[in-house]
Amino acid sequence: MSRLTIRQPDDWHLHLRDGSMLRSVLPSTSETFARAIVMPNLVPPVVTAKDAAAYKDRILAAIPEEHGFTPLMTLYLTEDTDADDLAHAYTSGLVTAVKLYPAGATTNSNSGVRNIENVIPVLERMAEIGMPLLVHGEVTTHEVDIFDREAVFIDTILDPLRRRIPSLRVVMEHITTKQGVDYAKSGDDNLAATITTHHLILNRNHLLVGGIRPDYYCLPIVKSEDHRLALREAATSGSPKFFLGTDSAPHTEANKICACGCAGIFTAINTMSCLAHVFAEEGALDKLEAFTSLNGPAFYGMAPNENTIDLVKSDDPIKFPRQIWSEDGPVTVFDPGFELFWKVEK
Ligand code: OTD
Numbered sequence: 587m588s589r590l591t592i593r594q595p596d597d598w599h600l601h602l603r604d605g606s607m608l609r610s611v612l613p614s615t616s617e618t619f620a621r622a623i624v625m626p627n628l629v630p631p632v633v634t635a636k637d638a639a640a641y642k643d644r645i646l647a648a649i650p651e652e653h654g655f656t657p658l659m660t661l662y663l664t665e666d667t668d669a670d671d672l673a674h675a676y677t678s679g680l681v682t683a684v685k686l687y688p689a690g691a692t693t694n695s696n697s698g699v700r701n702i703e704n705v706i707p708v709l710e711r712m713a714e715i716g717m718p719l720l721v722h723g724e725v726t727t728h729e730v731d732i733f734d735r736e737a738v739f740i741d742t743i744l745d746p747l748r749r750r751i752p753s754l755r756v757v758m759e760h761i762t763t764k765q766g767v768d769y770a771k772s773g774d775d776n777l778a779a780t781i782t783t784h785h786l787i788l789n790r791n792h793l794l795v796g797g798i799r800p801d802y803y804c805l806p807i808v809k810s811e812d813h814r815l816a817l818r819e820a821a822t823s824g825s826p827k828f829f830l831g832t833d834s835a836p837h838t839e840a841n842k843i844c845a846c847g848c849a850g851i852f853t854a855i856n857t858m859s860c861l862a863h864v865f866a867e868e869g870a871l872d873k874l875e876a877f878t879s880l881n882g883p884a885f886y887g888m889a890p891n892e893n894t895i896d897l898v899k900s901d902d903p904i905k906f907p908r909q910i911w912s913e914d915g916p917v918t919v920f921d922p923g924f925e926l927f928w929k930v931e932k
């Protein structure tokens with residue numbers, strides 16, 4: 587197969603940042619994707635309906651005129667979140683979901699939740715109104731090894747929480763382990779999971795063997811090969827439980843390549859080419875549309891996009907820029923480690 591037509595994709599987990607970085611990275615997404623769930627981990631974070639409305643306006647102002655794009659806003663859950671403000675943000679259509687970051691789990695997550703007990707009333711309210719909770723599923727306990735943090739989170743936080751509030755709709759964001767795949771599969775219709783492009787491609791050898799690769803450093807950290815294979819199986823299975831959340835997370839080169847480099851990989855610009863490559867390798871191109879364009883909207887109760895895109899396989903490798911420019915400095919584009927041949931045509 588050398589041409590594949592699919593419904594226009596959506597990105598169910600994206601970091602757009604703010605200011606000049608927002609203006610630099612947004613077109614890479616809005617060129618190809620119709621909608622994206624926009625992460626609220628700005629500094630300071632997007633906590634209230636008012637914050638979300640203002641951020642949405644800044645995003646809308648940065649969309650190139652020729653692109654149609656809808657940002658789906660999220661609120662950052664804190665132990666002080668006001669349940670009425672959050673419920674109103676959802677029922678009025680301003681906000682699509684709420685993001686749970688365990689405090690300290692990832693970039694700009696210091697205002698996150700320290701003790702889940704303190705947010706139970708808000709989560710119960712969300713369950714009542716059907717508002718999805720998007721979870722960064724890693725414990726931050728110092729004793730727990732960074733490679734085990736997802737599995738421990740599932741056992742000690744997520745599973746007890748779902749038993750306590752079974753009607754809460756939950757998305758396990760950017761799962762990276764077999765345990766994450768198995769847990770998502772074991773849940774009812776209230777549970778789903780996003781998978782990133784880079785976790786389908788990288789294992790921890792790519793990060794660490796032959797010299798450290800700061801451009802492959804992200805959270806949750808890339809795992810061993812058996813976990814990567816489990817993710818590939820899940821993503822290409824067609825199961826409605828799994829859909830794309832790129833977690834494209836731009837940082838300037840200076841902030842990534844230094845003594846304490848930031849976590850995050852900028853994949854927005856070549857994600858669809860990478861995914862077509864992965865799905866073709868797995869003999870599952872017929873499942874790509876479900877992963878990028880159908881399963882996400884179905885979980886969120888939205889219609890899939892009407893427009894289509896074509897993925898066209900060329901004979902010669904496609905050249906993506908190695909970096910994109912921002913006023914704050916260059917941002918390195920994800921290098922999948924192989925040449926890309928699938929090009930998006932709209
Ligand atoms: N992971 N980097 C970032 C967020 C994600 O956990 C995440 O969602 C970021 O830079 O905002 C990252 O590695």
Ligand code: ZN
Pocket residue numbers: 692721722723759760805806
């Ligand atoms: Zn996260």
Ligand code: ZN
Pocket residue numbers: 599600601625833835
């Ligand atoms: Zn993220």
